[in-house]
Every structure is written in C-alpha cells, then in structure tokens.
Amino acid sequence: xxxxxxxxxxxxxxxxxxxxxxxxxxxxxxxxxxxxxxxxxxxxxxxxxxxxxxxxxxxxxxxxxxxxxxxxxxxxxxxxxxxxxxxxxxxxxxxxxxxxxxxxxxxxxxxxxxxxxxxxxxxxxxxxxxxxxxxxxxxxxxxxxxxxxxxxxxxxxxxxxxxxxxxxxxxxxxxxxxxxxxxxxxxxxxxxxxxxxxxxxxxxxxxxxxxxxxxxxxxxxxxxxxxxxxxxxxxxxxxxxxxxxxxxxxxxxxxxxxxxxxxxxxxxxxxxxxxxxxxxxxxxxxxxxxxxxxxxxxxxxxxxxxxxxxxxxxxxxxxxxxxxxxxxxxxxxxxxxxxxxxxxxxxxxxxxxxxxxxxxxxxxxxxxxxxxxxxxxxxxxxxxxxxxxxxxxxxxxxxxxxxxxxxxxxxxxxxxxxxxxxxxxxxxxxxxxxxxxxxxxxxx
Amino acid sequence: xxxxxxxxxxxxxxxxxxxxxxxxxxxxxxxxxxxxxxxxxxxxxxxxxxxxxxxxxxxxxxxxxxxxxxxxxxxxxxxxxxxxxxxxxxxxxxxxxxxxxxxxxxxxxxxxxxxxxxxxxxxxxxxxxxxxxxxxxxxxxxxxxxxxxxxxxxxxxxxxxxxxxxxxxxxxxxxxxxxxxxxxxxxxxxxxxxxxxxxxxxxxxxxxxxxxxxxxxxxxxxxxxxxxxxxxxxxxxxxxxxxxxxxxxxxxxxxxxxxxxxxxxxxxxxxxxxxxxxxxxxxxxxxxxxxxxxxxxxxxxxxxxxxxxxxxxxxxxxxxxxxxxxxxxxxxxxxxxxxxxxxxxxxxxxxxxxxxxxxxxxxxxxxxxxxxxxxxxxxxxxxxxxxxxxxxxxxxxxxxxxxxxxxxxxxxxxxxxxxxxxxxxxxxxxxxxxxxxxxxxxxx
Numbered sequence: 066x067x068x069x070x071x072x073x074x075x076x077x078x079x080x081x082x083x084x085x086x087x088x089x090x091x092x093x094x095x096x097x098x099x100x101x102x103x104x105x106x107x108x109x110x111x112x113x114x115x116x117x118x119x120x121x122x123x124x125x126x127x128x129x130x131x132x133x134x135x136x137x138x139x140x141x142x143x144x145x146x147x148x149x150x151x152x153x154x155x156x157x158x159x160x161x162x163x164x165x166x167x168x169x170x171x172x173x174x175x176x177x178x179x180x181x182x183x184x185x186x187x188x189x190x191x192x193x194x195x196x197x198x199x200x201x202x203x204x205x206x207x208x209x210x211x212x213x214x215x216x217x218x219x220x221x222x223x224x225x226x227x228x229x230x231x232x233x234x235x236x237x238x239x240x241x242x243x244x245x246x247x248x249x250x251x252x253x254x255x256x257x258x259x260x261x262x263x264x265x266x267x268x269x270x271x272x273x274x275x276x277x278x279x280x281x282x283x284x285x286x287x288x289x290x291x292x293x294x295x296x297x298x299x300x301x302x303x304x305x306x307x308x309x310x311x312x313x314x315x316x317x318x319x320x321x322x323x324x325x326x327x328x329x330x331x332x333x334x335x336x337x338x339x340x341x342x343x344x345x346x347x348x349x350x351x352x353x354x355x356x357x358x359x360x361x362x363x364x365x366x367x368x369x370x371x372x373x374x375x376x377x378x379x380x381x382x383x384x385x386x387x388x389x390x391x392x393x394x395x396x397x398x399x400x401x402x403x404x405x406x407x408x409x410x411x412x413x414x415x416x417x418x419x420x421x422x423x424x425x426x427x428x429x430x431x432x433x434x435x436x437x438x439x440x441x442x443x444x445x446x447x448x449x450x451x452x453x454x455x456x457x458x459x460x461x462x463x464x465x466x467x468x469x470x471x472x473x474x475x476x477x478x479x480x481x482x483x484x485x486x487x488x489x490x491x492x493x494x495x496x497x498x499x500x501x502x503x504x505x506x507x508x509x
Numbered sequence: 510x511x512x513x514x515x516x517x518x519x520x521x522x523x524x525x526x527x528x529x530x531x532x533x534x535x536x537x538x539x540x541x542x543x544x545x546x547x548x549x550x551x552x553x554x555x556x557x558x559x560x561x562x563x564x565x566x567x568x569x570x571x572x573x574x575x576x577x578x579x580x581x582x583x584x585x586x587x588x589x590x591x592x593x594x595x596x597x598x599x600x601x602x603x604x605x606x607x608x609x610x611x612x613x614x615x616x617x618x619x620x621x622x623x624x625x626x627x628x629x630x631x632x633x634x635x636x637x638x639x640x641x642x643x644x645x646x647x648x649x650x651x652x653x654x655x656x657x658x659x660x661x662x663x664x665x666x667x668x669x670x671x672x673x674x675x676x677x678x679x680x681x682x683x684x685x686x687x688x689x690x691x692x693x694x695x696x697x698x699x700x701x702x703x704x705x706x707x708x709x710x711x712x713x714x715x716x717x718x719x720x721x722x723x724x725x726x727x728x729x730x731x732x733x734x735x736x737x738x739x740x741x742x743x744x745x746x747x748x749x750x751x752x753x754x755x756x757x758x759x760x761x762x763x764x765x766x767x768x769x770x771x772x773x774x775x776x777x778x779x780x781x782x783x784x785x786x787x788x789x790x791x792x793x794x795x796x797x798x799x800x801x802x803x804x805x806x807x808x809x810x811x812x813x814x815x816x817x818x819x820x821x822x823x824x825x826x827x828x829x830x831x832x833x834x835x836x837x838x839x840x841x842x843x844x845x846x847x848x849x850x851x852x853x854x855x856x857x858x859x860x861x862x863x864x865x866x867x868x869x870x871x872x873x874x875x876x877x878x879x880x881x882x883x884x885x886x887x888x889x890x891x892x893x894x895x896x897x898x899x900x901x902x903x904x905x906x907x908x909x910x911x912x913x914x915x916x917x918x919x920x921x922x923x924x925x926x927x928x929x930x931x932x933x934x935x936x937x938x939x940x941x942x943x944x945x946x947x948x949x950x951x952x953x
Contacts, residue, residue, distance in 0.1 A: 072563050074603035074828035082601050083555035105884055106891025111527035113634050119516050136580030139624035157526050159518035166908045168894050180583035190557050205894040329874045384518035430773045440549055447550025450612050450649045464610045
C-alpha cells in the first residue's frame, strides 16, 4: 500500500485499548459482580448504547448535558450515546411498566460515554456495573443496594475503603434552614460548593457559598457547622441535624429513616470497609432525591470515588405518568481497575496449559488431532501455526506462559506417540503412547 | 411532572432492550465462547466503540461505508461507531506490533453498529464474538479459526448446520479466466452477483453478471458452471477448478492449500455440522484476500448466515508499513439468539433460590441478617423490600420463580427461629432453629 493511502493507527483521546492482562482482570471483576447480583435476586437487562437525544438530555443536570455525544443518525433523528446506565434504565422501566413485576431489581454492566476532560483513571468510554431497585420506596431497598455494593468492594479492594452516606433532601432542608433567601438555582450552586469540601476545605467552600445570591456569612457558617459536625463515632451528628430541622415534620421522618438504615448497615459484615454518615456529600448528577453515597479508597484519598449512587424517585416520571421510585448504585469498574493498578503492581501471569509443537508438515494433522483431544478434555491447549523450527516454537510457548510443550514429528506420527517437556523443570519425556496422554495430564 | 415536559419512552428504530431472560441466554452463550477461546490459547482484548472516521472508512467496501454512524465529537474530530470488530483489531495490531508476540490469537466479544435497514434477526446494534489470528499466513491458522467456530456452534445450535467454505482469490482467478475483459470494479460486481446464488438462483445471477461491462454470455455460463459444479461428496468440484486454472501457478498453490485445509477439517469431530466447499461464497466485506466461510442453519435456510469470516492479509497494512497477515471468524451472537428463538420456544424458567418474607417492621433487620447469611453460603437469596402482608410477598416470590420462602416475624425474631415453605410442594415448617438454617438448605 502506498504511504499516502496509509491511515495512522491511533485511538481517540480519552479512549483506550485493553491489553489481554487488563481485559482478563476486568472480566474477572464484572463476572463476579454479575454473579453476586444474580445470586441476590437481581435480574440482568441490556439497553442500547444509542438513545434519542431527548431521553438523555435534561436528566443529569447541565454539566452532564454538555458532555453527551450527540449527533444526527441516517434517518435524521437526533441521537446520543448514553452517559450512564441509570437514565436509559428509567426509560426502560417506563416503556415496560406493564410487564415488569415490581419491585424490579436489575443489574447491568456496560460502557457509557462522556466527552469530558480525560484524567488519571477517568476515560471518555468507561465501564460501570449498576444495581437498581425500582417500584418501592423503602429503607430496605436502600439497605439492599448499599449492601450489594459494599460486599462487592470487600472482594476486590485490597485495602480499606470508606462509604460516605449523605441525603439530598436533608441537605436541601439544611440549606433552606440556614440560607432562607437562596432560590432553587442558588441551592444547586450551594450543593456543588459543599460537594467540594473534601477537596478544597472549609474556607474555600465558604467563599464559594458567599458568591451565591441570597446567602449571608452567618447562615453559611451555621450550614458548614451542621454538615461537618461529628458525633462520637466520627459520623455526622444526626442530633444536631434533628435539632436544626426540629420544626420540619417531613425532614424529621427522613432523619428517622436514615437512622434506621445506618443501624442495619452497621451490622453488615464487611471486613475492609467502613460505612460513615457525611451530610456534605451531594453527588454530581441532578436526579437524586434522597439517600446518596460515595466510596473512597483510604489509601488513595485523592483518586476520587470508585462507587456511588442514590435514590431517584422522580426519574421515571420524566417518561411516564406513573410515579415509580428508584434507588441505584454503581461501581466504576474502569476506575476501580486503575485504582488497583496504583495499589499493587501487576504480577507476572502464572504458567498453565499445553502447547503442541509440530516438527514437520506431515505431522500437522496429527498435531490438530492432539490439540482437539486436549481441549475436548477441558484442558487449555494451543498449537503451533507453522510447522518447522522447534526452538522457535518453544520460545513462543514460553513467551505465552504455557506450562508444557508436547512435540510431534514424523516419528511420533508413525508410532502414535508424543514427546513432552515441562517448561518450568526442564524435564523431558520422549515417545510416550498417545492413548494415555489425556489421562496423564488431567489433574489427579 | 407536567405532561408537556414528559419525554416519550422509546428505543430507537433498529435498537432494542434485552429482557432478563434474553440477557441471561446471551450471557451464557458469550461466556461459553469466551472460555472456549481462552482454553484454546486465544487472548482477550477490548477496543473502543468510537474510532477516528478514517480508521473505519474505506476498509469494508462502499456499502459498509454508507452504514457507518459518523459525527463530529466535542473536539471537532471526525469520529464513528465501529461497524465490526475486525477493522479496529487491525488498527490495534498496527499500533501495538512492537509489543505483541506473533502469531497473536485474539478473542473479542462486543457490540458493533450499522445504520442499515432493520430486518428479522438483524439490528443496528448487534453483538458479535470474534476470534482472529494475525502474524502468520498458514493453513494451520485457517484450520484453527474455522475449528473454533465450528466447535462453538456445535454447542449452541439445536439442529444441524452447514459451513460453506469459499476462496476469494480462486473466485477472482475463475472470474478472470472466464471473463477476461472485466476490470477491477466489474470483478467486484460479478462477486456480488455470485454471492446471491443461493437467494435468487442461477438465471437471475446470470442476468446480473451480464449487466457488468466486458462480460459475455459464454464466459458467464462457464463461470457459473465451474462455481456450482459438485463432486461426488456434494462439495464444489476442485478438479474442475484445477483444470480451469491449470495455467496459473499461484492459483494452483492456493488450490493445494485449500485441499489440505479441507482434509484436516473433515477429521474434526462435530456432530451437528457439515463443512462443505462452495466456491460461489464471496462474503460482503471488501477486505478478504483468501479463504472465506459462512454458516447457515439447515432448518432456517432463509435466515441468513449466523457466522462468517475469512483471511484478510492486506488489512493491517492500511495502518502499518509492515505486512501482517490475518484470518478471523465471527459468530453473530444476536442473530444466533434470534435463530434459536425461531427454532425453539422459550421455556419457563426453573424454580430456584430462597425468598425471605418479613412480617413486621421489627423483624426487618433480622431478615437482612438471614438473607446475608444465605448469600454468604453461596445460595441464591432475596428479601422482601417492604415488611407487611405475607400473601403479597408470597405472590411476588412465586412470580420471580423462587423455590422456597423463609418467613420471619416477631415470634421468629424473639426465638431466633425461622419458618419455611416449599413453593412447589406446598410443605411448610414452622419455628425451626436459625443455627441449623444454612446447613439444612445446602444441597447434600
């Protein structure tokens, strides 16, 4: 091909290929999450990567809208790539509500797309594993989702982690109580400012809040005091919240529910994780209406959240007359993989399986017979794709981390035998009878 | 939410949601293909769904180009959704050739996108499972790919199937021999016409060929005769091909290689499949340069191909100075699922697992303790998300196909016991001690 016709081989910025070792690790994690969810009564669904633009826009907030990949398809429809699995799931629930048995518990693992600035561990194409429960607004559903995520993380995370539990309704009520002259848009700005507490600290957040119309120094101070106050266990101080919102009946109900939820969660046996109340947690996406949570790795505090979620009681009603409450949690699989890479160096893969080396053209069909026999017996087995120089074939088998090499040539073919070498010990045996091969290789 | 703000809940034309039962079946198939490939020495990779437009365009032929979803991203880059897994794989090989151990055998399972007319079993988003071998041009690699696909199909397909083996180079040589005045573009038109033989029959194909510039009635007749001639086994007649191309040395070498490939493939133990030579098979995509194959279900001859592939020795050189030969095969997972639906009615799911019903608010935390204990022991278990009416909870457990219901209420909580009912037999036992629960439920 002439040089000028050649196309540069490169991935798009923010996108990446997965090498075999990374792809194997991701598959191990996603399979575990999947099976654990199925075992816990969740049901798998799949939704398309492409949706109508109007399905996606206006549900995740302004920031999310800006990052959506939008375009016109061949039929002139305005379409977009999903930016999470929650909004398409809400569309799915609205479209199928006649046939779904409620409460409906779903698990979905797949890629989403955001045209945001790529950072360490943050890609424009990223895999998330989601569990959701729709059709019931109960603290049991909240417990079930958070438990599922916590038990999963307990498996994958090599060191300790912390799940911070917040509550969007209580946080809004606290903002209204402290800053009564702030309007709806202003409230969102205050939420966004509070969400930065861990990153930028109290003083900077105070500054950001005071930029919002209708705020007062005194109100902002008292708001910061109540959301950062800790009780004796190091959790947020629910008693202070209760007294601050003493006149608001609805908020008091939410406080009781949150209290009970935390009490059940504290009984949960997770060895590596702590679950802590932190009312400053607001979460980025605009659709949350109740409990919210984020999870951080204790050894990588600046890495950002590896799992998050919350209650979204209004999301399905964007698509349906019926109000269908929901709660969901999400593990950022690709972020988790990147974090694991930071925490532990990738180790050399273990040796395993049998490589069939073929010395001559005539022995090729015999080699295929052997490799298919080994595979049929459930063993990992591969075959040389060019007969010839054995030294080269052994080198290849070694590079590919095979444990043993079976060699066949004209002599083996004539006598229905095989030769075998163990690549770790170097021990070699020649002209063994083929009839005993599979039995001698199966683990005893 | 006001009605005018409501967004219609609907999937895009040609796209679809997967229900839990369909998602479970697809996962079973893709997991099997994946594990079989790993066992056979293939290595998994993942590439992005989005690529530079220039990576995708111009490799699959004009028809493929028209169907690519193209758009401009946030950075003004011209990008597109992949239309198969082969072209991105070639880009991957070119980009990573310094670090890959050749021959490199890869497996990849994922969705691709084509803006074509949706038909039965044909979607605009579709899942394919691909195996490929690059870095070697040997008949052993051809055998390995075709074997992998055939053994997989033997597992999933409930009735008999036929793999048709063709050869793009031999077919071109036969066209040149019969129709010497046809140019390059004309040759492709003749290939496309021949590819329709099974669908429209000899006479119609003859007409289509005669529309191409440079063809003659006599030449077209003799071409049709040689590509449809059968030997005694019902395969294409390689002897007739050999005599037709007797003066072309390169073609004779390809015939010998094809002959040997078929001989090894015929030894392969597949119980449901037949492998047959059919030189009229051309395949749609423009990048094939050698052996090609397509697979059809004998009971659904008009359903189209459920698996296909071929050799593409020039594809990587679109991206790289180095010539890297390759061969790949693909199972159309979504087409296969649709075919299985046609062949067999979906059966009622089997009962399994334990549902924990909770009679009172006070027993809720106790119920969570029980469900986590069951899950921890590896059993499938779920819990009611609202305490209260037991009749409703039993109904839900039945709809979700659970086998047993454990009930806990105030009495069970006080005495550390549980009650249990088998939903199939209706047998109920009350107030059993909790300490024995897990042991009594594990399969003996």
